[in-house]
Amino acid sequence: MTGPTVVSGVAGVAPEAARTTAPPAVPTATAADVADVNDALLHGELDRDSVLRLVARGVRRGLDATACAVSTLERDGTLVVRAADGRVRPDLVGTSVPVTDSLAGEALRRCEAVIADSGQATAWSGSVLGPVLVVPIPGRARPGGVIEVADVAGTGSTDSTGTTESTESRRYGPGDVRTAGLFAGAAGMAVEHDRASAELELAAAVLGAAGGEPLPQTLRQLSAAALTGTGGLAAAIYLLDDNLTLRRAAGAGPTELLEDSAAGAAPNVAQAAVASRAPIVHQHVHSEGGGGVGAHRRTTALVCVPLMSRGVVLGVLCCLCPAGSYPGRRELAYLSMVAGKAAMTVDSSHLVASAQEKAAQEERQRLARELHDSVSQALYGIALGARTARESIGQEPERIDQPLAYVLQLAEAGLADMRALIFELRPQALAEEGLVAALGKQLAAFRVRHGVRTRAVLGNEPAGAFKVKQTLYRIAQEALQNAAKHANARNVLVRLEASPTALTLEVADDGVGFDPGASYPGHLGLRSMRERVSELGGTLEIHSAPGEGTRIVARAPTGLWP
Incomplete structure (x- = not known):
């Protein structure tokens, strides 16, 4: 048995040099297979392994061989079979091909095609083979892999006339190398596309992991x-x-x-x-x-x-x-x-910026409504009370205490409202002062504004990500507004509990209650609360019935991992 023959200057060259070689005439069937591979590459309809399957089929048919396998060279220097066609092991795809002391390794080291006589054996076949041709797949930073084509000894190959040729008399030559080289260039493109895509995906993953x-x-x-x-x-x-x-x-x-x-x-x-x-x-x-x-x-x-x-x-x-x-x-x-x-x-x-702008616009509109409904009315009441007190000074001095008390009450309510709204305009204050302090200020403003008795069970400031605390703050805000505007509640309880993995917020009132399963067109508060907590992977429970008050429980993971 003679050693392998190296065919120089035909395959495995750099892509730029390969493009300067005049393409030889090829049979119509092979040209059609090459066209199928190129179309798949240009239109991007198939992934790497699908393109390599077309390559394996085209090489086997173009060389009228028994079997063909296409392997890619991985970062760790191993070869992995990605596609096969013909008489090969059913479990061949996905297995590794040895590089050391093998025809594939020789072709990769030389960046040239290698031809071996009969009597060789390959790991990917498991059978003694006749002549073997190994063509390297070109790549930019490193070779893309190899294309191996062979005839199983004793089976022979069949030509276009149906005549069976013995593998002992079969010899691969430069023409066969050129034919396989037509497919090797396309295989190199598929491999490089996949490598580049993997690198870009890795870069994107690194960016995402970094926040x-x-x-x-x-x-x-x-x-x-x-x-x-x-x-x-x-x-x-x-x-x-x-x-x-x-x-x-x-x-x-x-x-x-x-x-x-x-x-x-x-x-x-x-x-x-x-x-x-x-x-x-x-x-x-x-x-x-x-x-x-x-x-x-x-x-x-x-x-x-x-x-x-x-x-x-x-x-x-x-x-x-x-x-x-x-x-x-x-x-x-x-x-x-x-x-x-x-x-x-x-x-x-652009989409993120648009969503943020939309959210900011909606928040500005909500704050404008709050300013109109609470602070504007408080200022109007203060002015009215002040005029009444001034008129009472000269006419009924003994009755001046009543309008002055009214003015002071409205001033305190307006000041509490303004502080709450300013707090909402400065979300960083939540991070600076904490969720417990924020809920306390919110309850104080709520109590003065609506005259509702409040009770807070908040404890110490819990551990948790800022986004989680901000979401619970917004849910409490929405629940308190519902208790004042729709429930006509007289008493409200706000409870905050913390565990090592979750924060739980409870807002309960003794108002008129409602049916949680009914539809309330135009009322988006409950849906907004559900959406907010679901974005964190948490849950929202609503316990209510007509005449029995309402209890809302929001649970969210702390967002902190060891």
Whole structure:
């Protein structure tokens, strides 16, 4: 048995060099299989393993072989079978392929195809094989993996006329290597897409674990990812403002090259990409050395990919390729993926800002109603009482105490209302003073405003996340308003209990009660309370019946983990 034969200069080369090789003529059936793989890549309809299954099928059929397996090279240096076609073990996919002292390892080390004669055996087959061909899958930072194709000894292969050829006489040659190489390039694109997506997902997970970074920080990371995934010189993300003008939001590398190296073309090309809603590649030829006989010509390529989300263009990603290179389909597909991540990030930021603005607007409207209903009425009553007291001074001095007492009562109520509203406008005070103090002030304002007797069982300040305490404060606020406006309660109890894992708030009144299962159109308070506590993973219980008062119990996890 002779050693493996290495076929040089055909497969396993860098993607840029591979694109300079003139494609050989291939059979119509193989060309159709290659077209299927390329369509799957370009349209992004299939994941990596689905594309690799098409590759395994196409290579096996194109080489008229018995079996084919496609393995990817993992970060730890192992090979894992991702797809197989033909006569292989049923449990082959997902198993590891040895790299040391194997044909696959030899092909990876040399970055060239390896051919072995009959008598070889592979771990992924479990059978003695005839001739074996191993073609490396190209990659950028590291090889993508290998494509192994073989004939099981004794079975032979069948040609297009139906004639069976013995595996002993079968030999793989440069033509077979070229055919497999057509699929190896496509497999490399699928593997690189998957690697890049995993890296971006990891970056997003890290950002999320850190509590979420500001939008510029995330866009800077995506700009850097555009460079590392394509080998570009500089990248930047531009966002459309309200005047539909592109403003640079983030960048990586010497971003001034985006304008200088392309003769100031970046803004124009970016606007064209936004207008066309499709990626645009702009080439520019520079003449260096004065433009004379000895002048040197240098070509640069600028890629601009629009940021699209929900059918709307939000901006554009621009990437400058190294001098003398031109972006291929792999680079364009990768930049499109990065642009998609950026678009989702920007769109999510817009949605969050919109939701926050809506919540702030609703809170302002509620406070305006409160000011009108309580403080304005209190001020009107104070003015009326003061006029009555002034008139009584000259006419009935002995009766002046009554209007003055009325004025003082209204002034105290208005002051309590104003303090409560100011407290609500300053939510940071909840973090500074604590939930117990906040509930105490809220009850004091409620007692003065509505003349309802209150009882508080609050204890010491409990441990808990600020968001949890803020939610319970809002629930207590809503429950007290319901007790005053709808229940006509005379007594209200507010109780706060804490355990190592949860906080429990109870608000009970002796009002008229109601049927919790009935529908009350236009009354959103109860639904609002449920939504608030459910966002924390907690529960809300409502115990009430007509004539029996109401008791609301809200439980929420503390939001603190060891």
